Every structure is written in C-alpha cells, then in structure tokens.
Amino acid sequence: MTPRPERAAELGLEPHPEGGWYRRTWTSPATAETPRGERPAATLIHFLLAPGETSAWHVVTSDEMWLWHGPGVLRLQLGGEGDAPVEGEVLALESSAAQRLVPAGVWQRTLPGTEEVLVSCLVSPGFSFDDFRLADG
Known part of the structure; x- marks a missing residue:
C-alpha cells in the first residue's frame, strides 16, 4: 500500500478499494428506488490520487459526475x-475541462499522473458498494 499522502490525512481520506484515497462528504436525505433497492438520491466524495497512483477498472450502476479541483490533471479512461x-x-479533468460524466454501467479507471490531483465524484442515484464491481484480474 502507498503511504498516506499529507493532503489525504488533512482531508480525512481513507484508502479506496479501487485505489486512491476517498471520503464521503455528503449524502442526500432524499431517496430513490433502484432495481437493487432504495438508495440516496445522490452522494458526493472527495477522491485523491498521488503522483503515479491509479484506480483499477470498475463499474458502477449509477451516473458519476467527476469534478476537478487540481492541481494536477486526472486522466479518466472509459472501458465500454x-x-x-x-x-x-x-x-482529462483539468482547468479547461473541470467536469466529466461517466454514464451508469460504463467501465472506468484512472491512469497515473505526475502531480497530485483532487476531484469530487457526485453519484446519482447515490453510491453503494452493492452497485460497484471491480474487473477480474
């Protein structure tokens, strides 16, 4: 495991199963019915990648809106x-493209960068690990 970056400690971020560091910062009090049960209408996390870190291929059953905070560029690869x-x-999530959507059911991963980067991820209907799958291998 990579040592916890200073900014991750400052923000209270913990290791994410896909890689990187995260903390849920908001959960909507409203709810939505989904095929897998009731979920919050939306959730929001901070997600941090240190230089050279990546997140593994994963898929979520909800739309994800990525919001860039910097300073580095986050490269997000889609996988069908x-x-x-x-x-x-x-x-690329960067100053000129600070928001990116990953539609529900689309595989995604992050690629290694050269600078630390902080993003937020808004998921609707809200995120549940029951709706999350890592790629095999």
Whole structure:
C-alpha cells in the first residue's frame, strides 16, 4: 500500500478499494428506488490520487459526475459497457475541462499522473458498494 499522502490525512481520506484515497462528504436525505433497492438520491466524495497512483477498472450502476479541483490533471479512461472493460477514450479533468460524466454501467479507471490531483465524484442515484464491481484480474 502507498503511504498516506499529507493532503489525504488533512482531508480525512481513507484508502479506496479501487485505489486512491476517498471520503464521503455528503449524502442526500432524499431517496430513490433502484432495481437493487432504495438508495440516496445522490452522494458526493472527495477522491485523491498521488503522483503515479491509479484506480483499477470498475463499474458502477449509477451516473458519476467527476469534478476537478487540481492541481494536477486526472486522466479518466472509459472501458465500454460489456462484461469486461476494453481500453477506450481517455478524458482529462483539468482547468479547461473541470467536469466529466461517466454514464451508469460504463467501465472506468484512472491512469497515473505526475502531480497530485483532487476531484469530487457526485453519484446519482447515490453510491453503494452493492452497485460497484471491480474487473477480474
């Protein structure tokens, strides 16, 4: 495991199962019915990657809106909607493109960067680990 970055400690972030560091910062009090049960209408996390860190291929059953805070660039790779990810389009989150959407059911991962980067991720309907899957292998 990578040592906890100073900014992760300052923000109270913990290791995320996919890689990187996170903490839920908001959960909507409103709820939504989904095929997998009731969920908050939306949730929000901080997510931090240190230089060279990545997140593994994963898929979520809800839309995810990524919001860039910097300072580095976060490169987000999409992997299609199949049973397993395939290398696809790479989206950059940076000052000129500070918001990016990953639609529900689309595989995604982050690629290593050279600078620390902090983003937020708004998930709707709200995130549950019951709706999250890491790629095999």
